[in-house]
Ligand SMILES: NC(=O)C1=CN([C@@H]2O[C@H](COP(=O)(O)OP(=O)(O)OC[C@H]3O[C@@H](n4cnc5c(N)ncnc54)[C@H](OP(=O)(O)O)[C@@H]3O)[C@@H](O)[C@H]2O)C=CC1
């Protein structure tokens with residue numbers, strides 16, 4: 001069982017922090033032990049009202065006595081936020097978890113100016129409903145106890161997978177970090193296609209979303225691979241076969257390779273751009 005009384009501070013109260021906080025609370029973490037800092041009053045008020053957590057305008061208030069600090073700001077403001085946090089840290093140093101895409105452990109440690117135990121995580125927004133996919137990597141010198149703490153905190157949001165090298169996190173970002181958007185795009189496209197073919201808009205939306213859910217649940221619960229499950233839907237000479245042929249002729253597999261490569265490349269590009277700003 002996780003220690004649901006762990007004091008966790010979030011730096012940045014945007015989309016990702018909100019999703020992670022929701023996952024933690026649904027997992028039984030105590031709202032009174034969670035804090036967030038964000039410059040935006042409306043975001044702070046919404047987080048405090050929705051979750052009953054303490055939302056602060058100043059980082060210093062949010063990280064007071066925190067055992068875990070989760071960096072949830074945009075990569076572009078990483079340096080400012082980390083320097084601010086680093087200046088406030090004292091022994092015993094808390095565990096720092098960064099969810100920032102493409103911001104390296106070396107950059108974070110440099111800005112913090114402290115040898116804090118550090119884990120990089122790449123979650124995705126479905127942590128909001130505890131169905132996230134979360135890649136993790138611990139920086140050198142982070143002890144097993146802190147690695148276990150990071151695992152507990154992030155597992156509240158869904159499935160965790162530790163990668164061996166930090167570079168792999170860029171691929172995780174391109175796969176599962178950005179991935180929900182790819183599936184939402186496909187749902188949107190299916191919905192529009194069904195409307196174009198004459199279905200009522202409500203039915204098109206409901207059936208498209210439920211189909212995505214059903215396919216995902218089968219893929220999770222079945223011993224068969226997605227390819228085998230696909231073949232079970234595809235009756236020889238039937239309707240699915242025609243549609244799959246169109247997707248293949250249109251280059252969907254190759255297009256997917258290009259899209260994931262582009263996202264991975266952007267994560268790497270962000271690392272380089274941001275490291276230069278040090
Ligand atoms: N969204 C996603 O699906 C995923 C995002 N991530 C990563 O999570 C991080 C956050 O993304 P997301 O939540 O989408 O971004 P958001 O812009 O929604 O949230 C970031 C928040 O941080 C606030 N902020 C800016 N500077 C500071 C500061 N110095 N101290 C405290 N708060 C500050 C911003 O305020 P203001 O807007 O006023 O500047 C904003 O409210 C990014 O690094 C991203 O790479 C990782 C995985 C998935």
Ligand SMILES: O=C(O)[C@@H]1CCC=N1
Nearest residue numbers: 101173176177178179
């Ligand atoms: O689009 C982004 O940069 C962030 C990281 C992964 C998902 N959202």
